[in-house]
Amino acid sequence: MSNGTRGNDRDSQAAEEAALSARLRSLGERLDQVGSRRDVETGSASRSNADMSAFARGMRLSAELVGGVVIGVILGWLADRWLGTSPWGLIVFLLLGFAAGVLNVMRSAGVMASPSDGRERK
Amino acid sequence: MDDPIHQFNIVKYFTLGHIGGHEIAFTNSALFMLIAVAGISLLLIGATRQRSLVPGRLQSIAEMSYEFVADTVRSTAGTEGMRFFPFVFSIFMFVLFINLIGLIPYSFTVTTHIVITASLALMVFLTVIVYGLWRNGLSFFKLFVPSGIPIYILPLVTAIEVMSFLSRPISHSVRLFANMLAGHITLKVFAGFIGLLGAWGILGYAGAVLPLALTVALTALELLVAVLQAYVFAILTCIYLNDAIHPGH
Numbered sequence: 001m002s003n004g005t006r007g008n009d010r011d012s013q014a015a016e017e018a019a020l021s022a023r024l025r026s027l028g029e030r031l032d033q034v035g036s037r038r039d040v041e042t043g044s045a046s047r048s049n050a051d052m053s054a055f056a057r058g059m060r061l062s063a064e065l066v067g068g069v070v071i072g073v074i075l076g077w078l079a080d081r082w083l084g085t086s087p088w089g090l091i092v093f094l095l096l097g098f099a100a101g102v103l104n105v106m107r108s109a110g111v112m113a114s115p116s117d118g119r120e121r122k
Numbered sequence: 123m124d125d126p127i128h129q130f131n132i133v134k135y136f137t138l139g140h141i142g143g144h145e146i147a148f149t150n151s152a153l154f155m156l157i158a159v160a161g162i163s164l165l166l167i168g169a170t171r172q173r174s175l176v177p178g179r180l181q182s183i184a185e186m187s188y189e190f191v192a193d194t195v196r197s198t199a200g201t202e203g204m205r206f207f208p209f210v211f212s213i214f215m216f217v218l219f220i221n222l223i224g225l226i227p228y229s230f231t232v233t234t235h236i237v238i239t240a241s242l243a244l245m246v247f248l249t250v251i252v253y254g255l256w257r258n259g260l261s262f263f264k265l266f267v268p269s270g271i272p273i274y275i276l277p278l279v280t281a282i283e284v285m286s287f288l289s290r291p292i293s294h295s296v297r298l299f300a301n302m303l304a305g306h307i308t309l310k311v312f313a314g315f316i317g318l319l320g321a322w323g324i325l326g327y328a329g330a331v332l333p334l335a336l337t338v339a340l341t342a343l344e345l346l347v348a349v350l351q352a353y354v355f356a357i358l359t360c361i362y363l364n365d366a367i368h369p370g371h
């Protein structure tokens with residue numbers, strides 16, 4: 001009798017497990033469907049997002065060059081003022097600043113991702 | 123007719139006190155910053171009060187802005203960058219609200235003053251330096267010494283890299299400031315044409331249609347620029363913070 005109930009228990013357990021896995025599977029399928037439908041629905045949104053970030057990247061370039069030149073002028077002018085090396089500090093730092101500005105533009109444009117990439121290309 | 127620069131005037135409302143001989147005044151700039159902060163707080167607190175599983179309109183705005191900024195931080199600075207999420211989120215929402223509130227007629231745009239944008243950019247810049255040094259120690263300076271460069275041009279490249287690093291707060295602040303300033307001046311100039319042409323009588327009315335259409339189009343463009351510049355400011359913050367977290371390139 002005890003064997004019988006245990007067997008019944010095992011049977012009912014197996015049935016429960018089967019039912020549970022079936023429910024899980026159907027839930028998973030339904031989730032997949034919803035997920036794919038959501039992907040289709042939000043496809044346009046993510047595309048416009050990509051456009052927006054491309055536009056944003058374009059606008060980022062606008063100030064990079066100016067920033068480099070301006071910091072060159074500031075540092076050169078300060079160096080001349082403190083060290084009395086006029087006009088050499090301004091000339092040297094302006095050239096360095098211009099180079100830094102071009103470097104900034106190339107970096108943010110993705111032409112030159114990082115210095116380690118540059119080594120391989122060289 | 124007002125000149126187009128008049129909108130950027132700082133008006134003092136009352137004096138709060140004096141610190142070291144400098145007058146600390148409550149200005150229209152401070153007022154609009156307060157309005158922006160109050161707007162953000164109201165939106166986020168009001169939106170998260172209900173915490174329903176299926177978000178309502180307000181709650182989905184808050185959730186979308188959270189996910190948008192979180193995605194930006196994760197994709198540019200990695201999961202480690204998420205410790206700076208509150209910082210980036212605050213900056214993004216602050217700049218976004220200031221830019222959008224500035225588009226309302228008769229309001230004041232705080233970001234058209236370079237003092238504000240430069241303060242924000244310097245805050246990011248100093249955070250990068252302090253956190254980079256605290257986390258990486260002296261190896262933070264590897265940022266300026268690219269690997270694999272021949273020794274005879276290494277000093278020159280390092281100098282250029284240092285300059286490039288120092289120019290960041292300038293380009294970071296000038297971009298936001300210049301875009302907002304130029305946009306608002308253009309808008310005001312074109313809107314001013316409508317009044318000038320309208321003063322010429324019936325022929326002027328016909329002519330005023332063109333600047334009116336342009337003003338409408340420019341307002342839409344400015345709305346895009348306002349959102350975009352807030353996004354650019356936030357993503358650049360993430361990129362700079364990424365250098366503080368992973369300085370070895």
